[in-house]
Amino acid sequence: MSMPFYVSPEQMMKDRADYARKGIARGRALVAMQIADGIVIVAENPSTTLRKVSEIYDRIAFAGVGKYNEFDQLRVAGVRAAELRGYQYSRNDVDARSLANQYAQVLGDVFSTMGPKPLEVELLVVEVSDVVANDRMFHILYDGTLLEEKRFCVLGGDAEGILKRLEPNFNDNLDVAGAIRVAVTALTGPERTLAASDLEIATLSRNGKRRAFTRVSDDAVAIALR
Amino acid sequence: MTMPRFSTGDDPGASFAELLRKVGIDPFPATLVSASDAQSFPHATTCLALTFDGGVIMAGDRRATAGMSISHRTMDKVVQADDLSGVAIAGTAGPAMEMIKLFQLQLEYYEKVEGQALSLEGKANQLSMMVRSNLPAAMQGLMVVPIFAGYDPLVGRGRLWDYDPTGGRYEERDFVATGSGSRLAGTVLRVGWRQNLSCEAAIDLAARALWEASDADAATGGPDVLRGIYPIVASIDSTGWSRVDDTRLAAMYETIMGEVRTR
Numbered sequence: 001m002s003m004p005f006y007v008s009p010e011q012m013m014k015d016r017a018d019y020a021r022k023g024i025a026r027g028r029a030l031v032a033m034q035i036a037d038g039i040v041i042v043a044e045n046p047s048t049t050l051r052k053v054s055e056i057y058d059r060i061a062f063a064g065v066g067k068y069n070e071f072d073q074l075r076v077a078g079v080r081a082a083e084l085r086g087y088q089y090s091r092n093d094v095d096a097r098s099l100a101n102q103y104a105q106v107l108g109d110v111f112s113t114m115g116p117k118p119l120e121v122e123l124l125v126v127e128v129s130d131v132v133a134n135d136r137m138f139h140i141l142y143d144g145t146l147l148e149e150k151r152f153c154v155l156g157g158d159a160e161g162i163l164k165r166l167e168p169n170f171n172d173n174l175d176v177a178g179a180i181r182v183a184v185t186a187l188t189g190p191e192r193t194l195a196a197s198d199l200e201i202a203t204l205s206r207n208g209k210r211r212a213f214t215r216v217s218d219d220a221v222a223i224a225l226r
Numbered sequence: 227m228t229m230p231r232f233s234t235g236d237d238p239g240a241s242f243a244e245l246l247r248k249v250g251i252d253p254f255p256a257t258l259v260s261a262s263d264a265q266s267f268p269h270a271t272t273c274l275a276l277t278f279d280g281g282v283i284m285a286g287d288r289r290a291t292a293g294m295s296i297s298h299r300t301m302d303k304v305v306q307a308d309d310l311s312g313v314a315i316a317g318t319a320g321p322a323m324e325m326i327k328l329f330q331l332q333l334e335y336y337e338k339v340e341g342q343a344l345s346l347e348g349k350a351n352q353l354s355m356m357v358r359s360n361l362p363a364a365m366q367g368l369m370v371v372p373i374f375a376g377y378d379p380l381v382g383r384g385r386l387w388d389y390d391p392t393g394g395r396y397e398e399r400d401f402v403a404t405g406s407g408s409r410l411a412g413t414v415l416r417v418g419w420r421q422n423l424s425c426e427a428a429i430d431l432a433a434r435a436l437w438e439a440s441d442a443d444a445a446t447g448g449p450d451v452l453r454g455i456y457p458i459v460a461s462i463d464s465t466g467w468s469r470v471d472d473t474r475l476a477a478m479y480e481t482i483m484g485e486v487r488t489r
Binding site for chain 2: 079105106
């Protein structure tokens with residue numbers, strides 16, 4: 001008769017966390033920043049069709065790092081949750097905090113109980129407002145940990161190194177082009193360079209239009225990096 | 227509220243109506259109303275669209291009628307559907323407004339889920355399916371008959387479609403009118419429409435068509451100078467949707483009224 005082998009809960013959680021962290025560390029990173037004009041999200045992503053940064057709702061954007069198929073499913077789920085709420089109540093009743101909580105719940109459930117393996121993703125849900133103070137940036141980890149970030153944040157592999165390079169260069173008076181330069185310098189570090197085609201950049205503009213999300217074209221990125 | 231998640235086989239894809247059904251909301255519920263009841267609900271009336279050189283004009287009056295009374299004077303029957311298209315609606319106001327809302331949501335929802343917008347023809351087809359979904363209600367008298375028009379970047383010109391209550395979709399080349407005043411407005415368009423109309427001339431023709439419709443059809447509202455309420459007229463070209471502002475419409479109707487006085 002075979003013995004059912006025992007794994008302590010601590011060990012199981014640690015194994016799962018290691019597994020998820022490894023998956024995320026393999027992926028390329030992204031940076032989000034709050035500036036006077038809005039929120040800028042800069043991701044290292046050579047693909048022009050498999051997006052890391054996307055629109056969720058009028059003033060809310062989503063970004064994911066890690067395994068593409070996993071965070072893209074979560075992106076679509078977020079669009080659905082937001083659209084359903086807007087349809088049943090009002091467009092004003094859709095907010096990033098509620099979405100971030102729902103994401104945290106899904107990731108937390110999969111990590112601790114439901115899934116055969118944890119999701120290898122980290123998510124960012126950001127909402128732009130009329131003033132910087134009312135912007136929201138929520139960072140959700142693979143285990144459902146929900147963090148509210150201010151001014152800037154980094155997701156993905158080598159986040160600590162990127163954060164270290166970003167911190168001294170960031171200030172609140174950057175324009176979009178300046179923010180892109182700061183983000184790219186932080187993402188690349190001293191040894192590498194990135195061209196416009198290796199980057200996926202989007203902004204949530206503080207311009208009062210209903211749909212705040214716009215993608216920054218490769219041409220505009222190249223000009224900003226010049 | 228929990229996040230809606232589906233297994234692969236059960237996923238509603240890029241259809242918003244299908245998503246609503248999956249979460250237990252029927253966007254086109256079966257109704258049980260008598261034909262006489264249906265007549266007493268607010269109705270939206272005359273809308274039209276015509277092509278010009280480089281785009282389309284959409285226009286509609288503002289009146290909603292319930293039986294013999296005027297129920298609303300400021301109804302928006304012509305609305306922007308997305309950047310390059312608009313939708314105008316005639317029929318029972320309640321389901322019509324709901325259909326417009328659902329259609330706008332569907333276009334944006336598709337764009338976000340799929341990562342790219344539908345083609346203009348794809349949008350026209352989506353609206354066709356919505357009108358067809360409303361057929362059971364239409365048979366009970368809750369009819370919705372829209373017009374869809376927009377600028378098609380694939381062919382570089384304005385295009386327009388009208389629908390029948392069963393979801394039949396007909397692309398028209400030049401102009402189309404729907405609602406109770408459609409015969410009157412359609413006649414004005416038929417007489418006045420020319421190839422390669424300028425945008426200004428097309429706006430003027432649309433305003434005149436609505437004027438004649440309101441002059442002889444009780445359910446169509448004319449320009450309401452007393453309250454400062456004017457029809458909605460909008461143009462759509464390669465740069466997008468732009469609504470003709472009320473000051474310009476007021477001046478145009480002043481001219482038309484002057485001409486009518488001296489007929």
